[in-house]
Amino acid sequence: MTNSRRTVVILAILFAIASLTHAQSDPLPSWNDGANKRALIDFVTRVTREGGPDFVPAPQRIATFDNDGTLWSEQPIYFQFAFALDRVKALAPHHPEWKTQQPFKAVLDGDMKTLLASGEKGLAEIIMATHTGITTDEFTRTVFDWLITAKHPTRKRFYTELVYQPMLELLAYLRQNGFKTFIVSGGTVEFMRAFAEKVYGIPPEQVVGTSFVTKFQVNASGVPVLMREPKIDFIDDGPGKPVGIQKFIGRRPIMAFGNSDGDQQMLQWTDAGTTARFMGLVRHTDAEREWAYDRDSHIGKLDRALDEALSRKWVVVDMKKDWKVIYPAEK
Amino acid sequence: MTNSRRTVVILAILFAIASLTHAQSDPLPSWNDGANKRALIDFVTRVTREGGPDFVPAPQRIATFDNDGTLWSEQPIYFQFAFALDRVKALAPHHPEWKTQQPFKAVLDGDMKTLLASGEKGLAEIIMATHTGITTDEFTRTVFDWLITAKHPTRKRFYTELVYQPMLELLAYLRQNGFKTFIVSGGTVEFMRAFAEKVYGIPPEQVVGTSFVTKFQVNASGVPVLMREPKIDFIDDGPGKPVGIQKFIGRRPIMAFGNSDGDQQMLQWTDAGTTARFMGLVRHTDAEREWAYDRDSHIGKLDRALDEALSRKWVVVDMKKDWKVIYPAEK
Structure with a gap:
């Protein structure tokens, strides 16, 4: 090994040790x-x-x-609720009645005021309609699909x-x-x-x-x-x-x-x-x-x-x- | 190292390898x-x-x-039910009413026939009386205590x-x-x-x-x-x-x-x-x-x-x- 090559190896080892030490000294x-x-x-x-x-x-x-x-x-809003609202929109073609039925109408119209006014009962209806009535495997798939497509409204x-x-x-x-x-x-x-x-x-x-x-x-x-x-x-x-x-x-x-x-x-x-x-x-x-x-x-x-x-x-x-x-x- | 000492070392190594190999070849x-x-x-x-x-x-x-x-x-009987029966006996001093009240009386009298005749309802009563109404920590303690003292009736x-x-x-x-x-x-x-x-x-x-x-x-x-x-x-x-x-x-x-x-x-x-x-x-x-x-x-x-x-x-x-x-x- 030449001297310069030896120096490179020694430096590499020292660098590796330093990285390790640093990693140990700052886990956060x-x-x-x-x-x-x-x-x-x-x-x-x-x-x-x-x-x-x-x-x-x-x-x-x-x-x-x-x-x-x-x-x-x-x-x-809780990200899970954003998922629920998106699901209402995705499922709407199968639920023509939602065009006139609250709180679904409010979701489809983007009418947050009416939606919030529907209170806990309205919220529960939206959660039930979007989270149940399907198999566990199907539900997991819809969450996967949503996570790789949906974006946060302001953080993008x-x-x-x-x-x-x-x-x-x-x-x-x-x-x-x-x-x-x-x-x-x-x-x-x-x-x-x-x-x-x-x-x-x-x-x-x-x-x-x-x-x-x-x-x-x-x-x-x-x-x-x-x-x-x-x-x-x-x-x-x-x-x-x-x-x-x-x-x-x-x-x-x-x-x-x-x-x-x-x-x-x-x-x-x-x-x-x-x-x-x-x-x-x-x-x-x-x-x-x-x-x-x-x-x-x-x-x-x-x-x-x-x-x-x-x-x-x-x-x-x-x-x-x-x-x-x-x-x-x-x- | 003497020859005989060397032989001992080699044998020890071979034995260790054999044990390892055996452990690997028969995990069950x-x-x-x-x-x-x-x-x-x-x-x-x-x-x-x-x-x-x-x-x-x-x-x-x-x-x-x-x-x-x-x-x-x-x-x-399910071992957990044996625990329940033992708990009825242990708790009996705090429940004088059990002396006359079924299915507890049957447990205290060792009258398995009457106990079995009490059916699922009787069984549920025994489980509730012995498994609930206490904190989770207290319950765990009673199970610990039972496991280190109680023995199986025939296997001893x-x-x-x-x-x-x-x-x-x-x-x-x-x-x-x-x-x-x-x-x-x-x-x-x-x-x-x-x-x-x-x-x-x-x-x-x-x-x-x-x-x-x-x-x-x-x-x-x-x-x-x-x-x-x-x-x-x-x-x-x-x-x-x-x-x-x-x-x-x-x-x-x-x-x-x-x-x-x-x-x-x-x-x-x-x-x-x-x-x-x-x-x-x-x-x-x-x-x-x-x-x-x-x-x-x-x-x-x-x-x-x-x-x-x-x-x-x-x-x-x-x-x-x-x-x-x-x-x-x-x-």
């Missing part, structure tokens, strides 16, 4: 340095230090994350591009440290399962959500199918979140992250554990890069949970201050 | 050689052979197992010793090959979760079962608890098994194992998949080492599922012929 590159980033890294370090006072064995390292507003955006990106880069890094960092990461969301489970594995690295069996009753049937061709019935099976929101955690996971998380009052009980349940634990809220403070809303928002209202976070010293992530970038495309 | 040592053992190994080999026509990526290698009669014994062993050694080997073999193993059982989920991790290596979040409604409450000391309500939430049996699989796992298994008609739809659902797949039934044929029963049994009845297995060429394991040992203690 999109988080600004500060108390919240330190708290995250400190927690993971403590629970994984074998023999340390806060060590938690790997199988018990359960981390649960809300989805809307915690892992991806939720404005101006695919919805799956509007996930939070810093949270993707946190999920990966946790898994690298033996955590099992779960979604525990008020969104419906099969909608999220259609993209959670690809986008978040969270497999279907680790997604907990609101669900519809399904029924096993053998269809006319002799093929077994699961039909989605127009009946809610389980609402995974508010006090339903600890119930969902117990039902689907069967052990208490040691880390939980949310962004709204609907996550308050999940954080309380996590906080009532006996091991080291981490409770976090994402606070939407960035009107420019994302959205800014909390106590008075009709979506993702953060009020009582924020008070409790402040009094119990849960970590409140300030999107504007804590995050270098919001979405992966900004990297 | 408690299974007798034959078509069923070959079918299992052949299936695992095919779905894990990258580039092969039957390759299935690891995340999709979902295997679901019934519990009672498939992973452990279920005679003369702890119930957790009456698991099938050949099935433990199969579970471990699957996991070594990238499968995720799940229980999908008619038994109640939190009963099984109390021992599934230690006994089967299956963590709580991979146990699907029948469940009770639970309710999030903050108790008098300000501590959040989950109360088990005397109301069935979900019955994970028969057509409920594919429903439970979709609900909790969210993808179709490529392997499913059961032992009774209650598993038929789970096997149908698995068989309707599009990748390579394996459907298996454990048939109880060994009156001496375990029990022998099928079409006419009141527990673990295997009739219609057996007919379908024969016509669809599902694998039917013959306990007497296929298994060298039944329980771990016989090894």
Whole structure:
């Protein structure tokens, strides 16, 4: 080996070591340095230090994350509701009666005022009409198809591009440290399962959500199918979140992250554990890069949970201050 | 190194290689050689052979197992029912009314005839009285306590010793090959979760079962608890098994194992998949080492599922012929 060649090899090795060291020293590159980033890294370090006072064995390292507003955006309407509205339009040719029947007429006319006036009952009708009455396989296909075509009205990106880069890094960092990461969301489970594995690295069996009753049937061709019935099976929101955690996971998380009052009980349940634990809220403070809303928002209202976070010293992530970038495309 | 010392070292290395080779060549040592053992190994080999026509990526290698009669014994009564009867006796001092009130009186008197005559309604009353009205943490504790003290009436062993050694080997073999193993059982989920991790290596979040409604409450000391309500939430049996699989796992298994008609739809659902797949039934044929029963049994009845297995060429394991040992203690 010539001297110059040797120098190149040595430099390459040094560079590789430096990269490794850097990767080790900053597992959360999109988080600004500060108390919240330190708290995250400190927690993971403590629970994984074998023999340390806060060590938690790997199988018990359960981390649960809300989805809307915690892992991806939720404005101006929940993305799942955008899907439902698009489905109403797609299904309209098969439902001539919708031309005159509310709340469907309002959707087809783009009349948001009348739509909102139809209230929870109207909303439920739209969800049932677009999410049930088909098999589980068919439903998953419609979600897939929508995700690769529909774009956010103002951000002009695919919805799956509007996930939070810093949270993707946190999920990966946790898994690298033996955590099992779960979604525990008020969104419906099969909608999220259609993209959670690809986008978040969270497999279907680790997604907990609101669900519809399904029924096993053998269809006319002799093929077994699961039909989605127009009946809610389980609402995974508010006090339903600890119930969902117990039902689907069967052990208490040691880390939980949310962004709204609907996550308050999940954080309380996590906080009532006996091991080291981490409770976090994402606070939407960035009107420019994302959205800014909390106590008075009709979506993702953060009020009582924020008070409790402040009094119990849960970590409140300030999107504007804590995050270098919001979405992966900004990297 | 002396010659003799060198010989010892070489022999040690050869022995180590031989052990490794043996371990690799027989992942199922408690299974007798034959078509069923070959079918299992052949299936695992095919779905894990990258580039092969039957390759299935690891995340999709979902295997679901019934519990009672498939992973452990279920005679003369379901072990969970033995737990319920013992709980009636333990709780009796707090329920003086049970001395005269059926079906509890029958349990306390050891009067199995009257107990059985109380039918499904009586059985449900016993299950509700012993499984609900307490918090999830308290319930888990009672199951733990019972498992380390109660013994099977005729086998005189702890119930957790009456698991099938050949099935433990199969579970471990699957996991070594990238499968995720799940229980999908008619038994109640939190009963099984109390021992599934230690006994089967299956963590709580991979146990699907029948469940009770639970309710999030903050108790008098300000501590959040989950109360088990005397109301069935979900019955994970028969057509409920594919429903439970979709609900909790969210993808179709490529392997499913059961032992009774209650598993038929789970096997149908698995068989309707599009990748390579394996459907298996454990048939109880060994009156001496375990029990022998099928079409006419009141527990673990295997009739219609057996007919379908024969016509669809599902694998039917013959306990007497296929298994060298039944329980771990016989090894």
